[in-house]
Amino acid sequence: MPRPVSRAHDSIARGRGRDRHGRGLRSAVTGPHLPLLRSRLSFFDSCVSSALEYVRELWPAELAKVTVHIANAPTGPLTTTGVDRWQVDRQARAIVLYRIPIERLTQLHRDDDWHRRSLIESCVFRAVAELLGKDPWDIAPERYRHF
Numbered sequence: 655m656p657r658p659v660s661r662a663h664d665s666i667a668r669g670r671g672r673d674r675h676g677r678g679l680r681s682a683v684t685g686p687h688l689p690l691l692r693s694r695l696s697f698f699d700s701c702v703s704s705a706l707e708y709v710r711e712l713w714p715a716e717l718a719k720v721t722v723h724i725a726n727a728p729t730g731p732l733t734t735t736g737v738d739r740w741q742v743d744r745q746a747r748a749i750v751l752y753r754i755p756i757e758r759l760t761q762l763h764r765d766d767d768w769h770r771r772s773l774i775e776s777c778v779f780r781a782v783a784e785l786l787g788k789d790p791w792d793i794a795p796e797r798y799r800h801f
Contacts, residue, residue, distance in 0.1 A: 656723030656750050659703050670673040697767075698722070698753050709782050709794060720747045722778075740781040749781045774785055795801045 710717050729739045737759055741750045756777050757758060762769045775797070776790075782788040 656725040659699065659706060659722045659724055673726065674788055692798060694757060695753070697770070698757065699776060701752060701771050703780055705778040707777040708797070709779065712794060713782075717782070720749065720782075722749045722751065724751050727752050738775050740784075742785045744785060747785070749785055751777060751781060788795070 665717055702722070706722055728741065737752075739752055739756050739759075741752075742748075743750075755771075756774060762773060765776045779793045779797070780790045784791045786793070
């Protein structure tokens with residue numbers, strides 16, 4: 655079942671400060687001197703939410719009533735072109751991004767956070783372009799222009 659895209663800070667603050675069974679407040683698993691651990695799910699959510707925020711600033715009128723959800727994988731039968739990375743419903747003005755196919759089925763030439771973020775953002779841009787009936791390069795033309 656798809657879930658709506660959440661803000662990145664909502665998922666981070668969710669598990670902190672719980673006092674379970676009178677044992678006192680929990681501390682981070684990594685300790686006070688190391689950065690907090692980040693899951694693939696929270697990284698994916700933050701990438702999608704930041705890309706959506708960027709695109710909504712560029713196209714506010716066109717994306718005003720568009721809803722975006724994240725599902726683990728498509729539930730329908732496989733298509734002849736392979737596994738879908740997203741699904742667009744123009745009538746409902748909705749986009750469903752499929753996390754596992756985006757993360758696992760695309761081969762990156764370099765497996766680091768920047769390339770993973772770029773892949774996720776490009777899927778968001780292409781899904782929005784499909785919904786609006788535009789070319790993906792027209793959605794965010796300045797996003798990847800490097801000098």
